[in-house]
Amino acid sequence: MDLLNPANAEPDDEPISGRERLILALNSGSSSLKFGVYRVTFDHVLRLISGEAQALDTQAGRFDAIDAQHQPLVGHSVPMITMKHALHEIERLLEQTGLQPLDGIGHRVVHGGPAFRQPCRINLQVLEQLQQVIDFAPLHTPMALSVIEETSRHFPEVAQVMCFDTGFHAQMPAVARVLALPKELCMQGVQRYGFHGLSCESIVRRFGASLPERLIIAHLGNGASITAVRAGQSVDTSMGLTPSGGMIMSTRSGDLDPGVLIYLIRQKGLDVTAVEALVDRQSGLLGISGLSADMRTLKIAATTEADARLAIEMFCYSAYKQIAAMIAVLGGIDTLVFTGGIGENDAAVRAQICEGLAWIGLSLDSTLNQLGSDLISTSESICAVRVFASQEDEEIARHTWQLIT
Missing domain, CATH: 3.30.420.40 (ATPase, nucleotide binding domain)
Structure with a gap:
């Protein structure tokens, strides 16, 4: 099944607004890995595949995926499915559907601490800094780091990006952001960050004008x-x-x-x-x-x-x-x-x-x-x-x- 013909590469001089990219979005939770494959241009996002590896590391583990018409592509129980196994399944699905090569991989990261609020390209320095703020979200960040590390092995040539759930709330006024603690703690990053920012962002976008x-x-x-x-x-x-x-x-x-x-x-x-x-x-x-x-x-x-x-x-x-x-x-x-x-x-x-x-x-x-x-x-x-x-x-x-x- 060929959902996208990757041979249609854009010329180098094409305006940025017209450039089409094939993006894999990965949304890791404490016990699941959701994913979507999208064809993206300046003003349009088309979902080609969406799916989820559920109940990771349990006997109830499953791997499911559907296409753009909500028709099942795969769906079966995988007891004790691991994150690594789930990424293997995603890679196999991309091969079967002809959705390669990828142009980029985006990751949801719940908390980037005070240093990271806006989306950024992933490199070694960024990962080292993220390691230092794991305690802000110990349920989620270790899984996100594991997924990033594993995707780097599976897709070593593909650019990767981190998107932070705290970003939507970065401009909250001080009256809501500051916690009633000594000021030096706030200066060290102990404050209200807020989460589900990507979800909120999508709701705001849905309303449009x-x-x-x-x-x-x-x-x-x-x-x-x-x-x-x-x-x-x-x-x-x-x-x-x-x-x-x-x-x-x-x-x-x-x-x-x-x-x-x-x-x-x-x-x-x-x-x-x-x-x-x-x-x-x-x-x-x-x-x-x-x-x-x-x-x-x-x-x-x-x-x-x-x-x-x-x-x-x-x-x-x-x-x-x-x-x-x-x-x-x-x-x-x-x-x-x-x-x-x-x-x-x-x-x-x-x-x-x-x-x-x-x-x-x-x-x-x-x-x-x-x-x-x-x-x-x-x-x-x-x-x-x-x-x-x-x-x-x-x-x-x-x-x-x-x-x-």
Whole structure:
């Protein structure tokens, strides 16, 4: 199957705006590797393939890919699939579909610390600097570095680019960015960074000329955050120094009284490793329910398990509490967008969150909500409520095109 004829190379004197590039976007998570292959020009991004290696290093591992028409290209279980194996599968898929040679590879990197906020070309110096800020995102950065190292082996001649999830929030005002800690710590990079920036960027791009002045983006998935956007600029967001802060998530606690951690260290004898595991891997929906981090599993169990019901209620409560705070930041709201795995696919969660915001005059159309339509609010609602798919990988492809072209 030849999805792209790479023989159509552009002449050297072709204007930059007309240059077409074949880009592989890689989006590594703590236990998954999403990918997309795109044909990119100055003003257009066309997805040719998208896929995911799921549940890495577990018996539930899978590798799936679809083409531009959403027809399956591959889909099978791969127990204990590793990141290295997943990249082999991607390389094989590129060969089978004739999508070679690649012009660039773009990587989502969750946190680049204070030094890296905007997309950059990857070189040895950049990687060495990124190694020094792993502690800002210990769940994600080691995986991203492993993927970059492995792709360098698979595609040694291909330019590679890093795109940072913190970039969208880089211009947040000091009142939102500065933490209430001694000033010298802020000068050392201890501040609010915010995350899901590539997702937010894709939502803003989706609106185009119809971008609302006061927009709130609820990115709800395994990781979850709420972001206030004024005229296309992030002015506040729920996550903080690391992706562990903000609202309740699948396995992450979200915001905690700092005294809780001090108590656990002093009275329970927990060390740094144990506290990190507790906050990032054992808390959130999993910790509350004692059953699962997966919202789908909890909804099935909620009919008989009180703790499963409580976990769902707390997740929704946490979300509409954060949204209400962002409404205060913006001085009102024009549009609320749900995105992310839960935000895009779980009508019941959207309904419960919106019910918690009914006091402002927000009104949901239950039929449109169940259908997952783009617009799910009623005509009487004080603000529009929309469901948009997060398109992080397309943003990665765009940034990569810009840097290699």
